[in-house]
Amino acid sequence: MEKPLEYLIRKPKVSVEKPPLLLLLHGVGSNEEDLFSLTNYLPDSMLIVSVRGPLTLGRDSYGWYEVLFTTGQPKINLEQERESRKLLLEFLDYLKLNYQFDESKVWIGGFSQGAIMSYSIGLLHPERIKGIIALSGRLLEENKTIVDATEKVLNKRIFISHGTNDRVLSVEYARSVKGYLESIGIHPHYKEYEEGHSINREMLKDLIQWLEVELENPK
Template identity: 50%
Template sequence: MKHTSMAANEITSDDFTLQYLVREPKIKSSKNKAIVLLHGVGSNEQDLFSLADHLPAEYYIISARGQFTLGPGRYAWYNVDFSTGRPVIDAQQELSSRKIIREFLAQLKQKYKLDEVYLGGFSQGAIMSYSIGLTHPKDVNGIIAFSGRVLEDIQSSVTKNDDLPGLRVFIAHGVQDGTLPVHYARQAKTLLQNLEVPLTYHEYDMAHQINGEVLKDLGAWLKTE
């Protein structure tokens, strides 16, 4: 993803667990709805916020900054090591981010009086969205997973329950993805189908990225709730 600067409000209040950017709805709706976006490793809140003008105007678009600093303007939800040829995560950091994001969602719901929340992200942000949505499906109305995967401990621990069928999931993944190959998306698809989670699944002729076709399909999905 490329960074694009946009005018917005950056919240740095000590009352919130994460810094974030917000675009308020351009069109009033009968419900207060939000899309909360989580960036990938090494990026920041500006990245996915650059998609705001391509997302439905009736939603709050909120983009959060990961809690772990990797360098100037570079953040993560947890550290990950690819040196073995497969991603090895810092599990304690991932659990910490999961807890903080859930607290952040609760803060957003209270501040903006949100009726619906869709949690989504790119790469590591998609991973966090899966983890929170599948383990705490009452926290969100849906998951938006751009080029992500479901962590092994989530796959092995989540079982069918009465709340999961109320969770909607949108998956978008590139068949040329060399960072998180498309087999991760296909694993997630099988898992979600087995859990009877309502799923919309798309593969695209692209690499580890988000393109216009993805955003068009996401917009259509959001309108079919």
């Protein structure tokens, strides 16, 4: 099977026969090296893969789909978003063929557009994903309408962080996702920070603590 997407990988720092897998998805205009810089801080037992978006926007600049803000509201290219979802699912199959990991413990997370893609994969393909990490993201309204609130969806473990001073994606998006998830029976770990559109030390510390607790949970 050919490699569907470019990526960087950090293998577990400790000996684990079938480690949990964490996929990291960057924001628009960035690349796989961005979130890969966090891997030194994340749990040693995890196999961590930082993935490059398929859309080339410029030199070392990639995305998962195009967005236009001409109306004041983000208007996305839904076809590209669907294609990126398809590629990420193929990429999971590719990883399965090439690396050992626990398929029942696959986490997906990202920043901004990467968080948006993480919601899409985790909620629309719940059989493939145990948990979602959404840093400064939103849930696409177009995808919210096709989420099927099955037991697999309701069992999702979800971490949401967002800056109250975010001028790119307002914190209202995160609050809206939280309200929606609670309305269907999911109670995410949710926290706001006095921060803009970025990941600060406090967010990272909270994420690490949350992940460590989740990894110890046998369910």
